[in-house]
Amino acid sequence: MAVDLARMARRWEGLILVLLVGVTVWASLGVDGFANGSNVSFLLLDTTEIALMALTMTLVIVAAEIDLSVASTLGLSCAVLGRLWNAGLPIEAIMPICLLVGAACGAFNGLLVTRLGLPSLAVTIGTFALFRGLAYVMLGDQAVAGLPPAYTSLATASVGPIPLATILVAVLAVVAAVVLHATGLGRSIFALGSNVEAAFFAGVRVKRIKLWLFVASGTMASLASLVYTFRYASARADSGMGLELAVVAAVLLGGVSIFGGRGTLPGVLMAVLLLGAVRNALILADVANEVLNFVTGLLLVASVLAPNLGAVWRRRSSPQVEGKSVT
Amino acid sequence: MDETPVLSLSQVSKAFGAVRAVREVSLQLFPGEVHALAGENGAGKSTLVKILSGVHRPDSGRILLDGEPVEFGGPADAQRAGVAVIYQEPTLFPDLSVMENIFMGRQPRGRLGIDRRAMRASAAELFARLGVHLDPDQPARGLSIADQQLVEIAKALSLQARVLVMDEPTAALSGTEVARLFGVARTLRSQGCALLFISHRLEEIFELCRRVTTLRDGAHVASDLIADITPDDLVRRMVGRELDALFPKQETEAGEVALKVRRLTREGVFTDVSFEVRRGEIVALAGLVGAGRSEVARAVFGIDRWDAGSVEVDGKRLRPASPTAAMAAGLALVPEDRRQQGLVMDLSIERNIGLAGLSALHRGPLISRLAERERARDWAVRLRLKFGRLSDPVNVLSGGNQQKVVLGKWLARRPSVLIVDEPTRGIDVGTKAEVHRLLSELAGGGVAVLMISSELPEVLGMADRVLVMHEGRLVAEIPRADATEESVMAAATGRSAA
Structure with missing residues (x-):
């Protein structure tokens, strides 16, 4: 059974790759303006924040937790940036403060989860509202503009068709993939995501690892907030509203199990690109925004459903029932 | 017939x-x-x-x-x-009562829905037929x-x-x-x-x-x-073959004290437990289920915290409630519940074996896949593990082979003190004998072995000394020569506090 799942996980990533190639080919042929350099560049740039947050979200979900507060953390970090910029601080001083704010948000989540043993779903739904609320308290509904052009242009600059932000994503993606797939920490994350008790009995520092995963998630959200703010040249409290769903969608579509213990980073990155490409192509094809959300939702439901449908189908074909009860 | x-x-x-x-x-x-x-x-x-x-x-x-x-x-x-x-x-169903569990989906019905009185009476009658006393209204939880x-x-x-x-x-x-x-x-x-x-x-x-x-x-x-x-x-x-002796106990010289537990207490669970295990010794911890044996093992290994007392490994005091500290000091625990505590069932054989010794698999900052595989292969061969591929998840293995993976995971760390909790529960006779031989060899090689077991033949066959717990206290220490079913059971049931 689990052999099948492992094999399927690999096949799942294959499927995402096929879909990604398929959508790209279809859009290149059928959608005007998809396949030109500036659009590809925009597509990549537009997925930056989602991709960044998806990296740490992958680690968090593999560890059988979730962080729904990432987009709110991003918003709070933007608000802090705006407030401090208004107060006249140099941007070079503000940026590390923003990263610290993100780390603190993550640590807050992490401490509630590990010290009090609360479920991260509940904790981060709470902080989802809390951090966003705090962002509004700090900045109200004003949009802080007039940010230094050196940074705003850097955020949208490209090397050829590749935006600098994408290079940042690529570097961090390699780091995250190496951590998850080639270090003892990664092994520990898979183990505790799959069976936290057995991991603890094997000497894995469960609480410490989970705490740091939340800190990483928060820090990454504030890093994404810097890209976001400079990209739009404006800091607002409502920045990144709703992005947490896109992030979770990408991670699940990328083949990470919502129950933890299974998933790969390459799969998630392909899913980020897939969702971005679909969205971009539909926008170019003048599809209404409501339909866009519908399609994203459909892909998400399909990604959660498909592996389970496979299992149901297999159970039908060979009656190897896992449960013990006969009633 | x-x-x-x-x-x-x-x-x-x-x-x-x-x-x-x-x-x-x-x-x-x-x-x-x-x-x-x-x-x-x-x-x-x-x-x-x-x-x-x-x-x-x-x-x-x-x-x-x-x-x-x-x-x-x-x-x-x-x-x-x-x-x-x-x-x-x-x-x-843990939140339903005993009788509701019995009649789930077939509850006797009265005019106002379920007839609880009839259900209670039927449940009581069933228990009477079985000759046991259970309260039909008690919740199944607990x-x-x-x-x-x-x-x-x-x-x-x-x-x-x-x-x-x-x-x-x-x-x-x-x-x-x-x-x-x-x-x-x-x-x-x-x-x-x-x-x-x-x-x-x-x-x-x-x-x-x-x-x-x-x-x-x-x-x-x-x-x-x-x-x-x-x-x-x-x-x-x-x-299908002649079995080697089921209890291949080697005689060994007991060496230095490797594990020293002093007046260990965890309130409401166990009280004032003191004992020593020397290198080369197999000490059995016997007692009835619920006497607190596994709880002592868990505390010694740092899974649970203790309220008073101390644990020393090779003369060094352990920091409480830290499995990592216990492992660094040379302790290993093969836990009672293999599927839940011993193994990550979805992970592969090699990853399970590697999990307790990840730092040893690092080459620089990265895990060496080669080292990981070699370590697993080495122990799979030594323990005569029956497996397809090392990358297979452990849940496809039989119970005995799963236990070998748990043993391999810990033995690969070369522990100086090995605690095994019900090491042969639910595994077949052939593998049982292998596990016993392995424990005996480990003791022969200078490892201090503390074995918790509810199987008296195993306790009597393998142990140099038998410690007996009763209701959270250590009530007897019986040398191998004097250990019999009667003497161990008498102590375990609290009939003698010798």
């Missing part, structure tokens, strides 16, 4: 892919008789049970009910035919496993079960609980029920059963009357 069997299997086969789990097995269950099903892990017992209970459909062969061929399309069909299965660990099994048996009775299959019911029970279960089994037998009893404990088979059917590698080896065979005969049928 010219009666018709209630239920019989005739030349039944079942394959899963290329694995032929059961091959042309025949089995006849007579009313008023307890029939044992024996075999090593992986011999096909579980598959056979699942065929009887309608979970699996046989590929070929027939199932006969009262001599008439029947087909079980699913568990519901088997249940209607009067076949009920009691599992090692029943799955009750019932011991033994009591949960009784609830399942009562449920089976309420469904007019004529065939009761008990799949390793005694594995997690204490001595008195086993005795009570056997009482119930005899009552059911005298009421004309046919019972199929599965256990790894030969003495139980010989105590309770009239016939025994032995499986090996999915094939039917023999069906005997218990009266006609000896335990050695049965082991030979199961293993």
Whole structure:
């Protein structure tokens, strides 16, 4: 059974790759303006924040937790940036403060989860509202503009068709993939995501690892907030509203199990690109925004459903029932 | 015995892919008789049970009910035919009461919905038939496993079960609980029920059963009357070869004190526990289930915190409540619950073996896949692990082989103190002997072994000294020469505090 799942996980990533190639080919042929350099560049740039947050979200979900507060953390970090910029601080001083704010948000989540043993779903739904609320308290509904052009242009600059932000994503993606797939920490994350008790009995520092995963998630959200703010040249409290769903969608579509213990980073990155490409192509094809959300939702439901449908189908074909009860 | 069997299997086969789990097995269950099903892990017992209970459909062969061929399309069909299965660990609804569990989906109805009084009376009557005392109103949560099994048996009775299959019911029970279960089994037998009893404990088979059917590698080896065979005969049928001594104890010189536990107390769990284990020694920690043995082991290893006392390994005091500190000091714990605590079932053999020693697999900042695989292969070979590929998840292995993976995971760390909690529970006779030989060799090599076991033959056969716990206290320390079933049981039940 689990052999099948492992094999399927690999096949799942294959499927995402096929879909990604398929959508790209279809859009290149059928959608005007998809396949030109500036659009590809925009597509990549537009997925930056989602991709960044998806990296740490992958680690968090593999560890059988979730962080729904990432987009709110991003918003709070933007608000802090705006407030401090208004107060006249140099941007070079503000940026590390923003990263610290993100780390603190993550640590807050992490401490509630590990010290009090609360479920991260509940904790981060709470902080989802809390951090966003705090962002509004700090900045109200004003949009802080007039940010230094050196940074705003850097955020949208490209090397050829590749935006600098994408290079940042690529570097961090390699780091995250190496951590998850080639270090003892990664092994520990898979183990505790799959069976936290057995991991603890094997000497894995469960609480410490989970705490740091939340800190990483928060820090990454504030890093994404810097890209976001400079990209739009404006800091607002409502920045990144709703992005947490896109992030979770990408991670699940990328083949990470919502129950933890299974998933790969390459799969998630392909899913980020897939969702971005679909969205971009539909926008170019003048599809209404409501339909866009519908399609994203459909892909998400399909990604959660498909592996389970496979299992149901297999159970039908060979009656190897896992449960013990006969009633 | 010219009666018709209630239920019989005739030349039944079942394959899963290329694995032929059961091959042309025949089995006849007579009313008023307890029939044992024996075999090593992986011999096909579980598959056979699942065929009887309608979970699996046989590929070929027939199932006969009262001599008439029947087909079980699913568990519901088997249940209607009067076949009920009691599992090692029943799955009750924890928040419902005992009687609600028994009558789930079939509650007696009165004018105002469920007639709780009628339900209570019926439940009480069922327990009276079984000769046990259980409160029908008690919630299932908090019932011991033994009591949960009784609830399942009562449920089976309420469904007019004529065939009761008990799949390793005694594995997690204490001595008195086993005795009570056997009482119930005899009552059911005298009421004309046919019972199929599965256990790894030969003495139980010989105590309770009239016939025994032995499986090996999915094939039917023999069906005997218990009266006609000896335990050695049965082991030979199961293993298919002469077994090495089951308890290959080597005599070793006890060396330095490796583990020193001083006045360890965890409030409400165990009190004032002091003992030492020397290098080269195997010390058994005996006692009834619930006496606090596993809890002491957990605290020593840092899983739980302790309230008072100290633990020293090789003269160094351990920081409390830190498995990592315990491991760094040279402790290893093979826990009681293999599937939940010992292994990450979805992960591969190599990753499980590597998990307790990740730092040793690092080359620079990265894990070396090669080192990881080599470490796993090395221990798989040494422990004679039967496996397909090292990248297979451990949940495809049999229980005995899973236990070898847990052992390999810890032995790869070269511990100076090894604590094993029920090291051979639920594993087959052949692997049991291997585990015993391994423990003996480890002690011979200078490891201090602390072995918690509920199996007295194992305790008596393997230990240099026996420590006995009773209700959270260490009540006796018995040297090998004086350890007998009587002396250990007397201490374990609190009858002597010598």
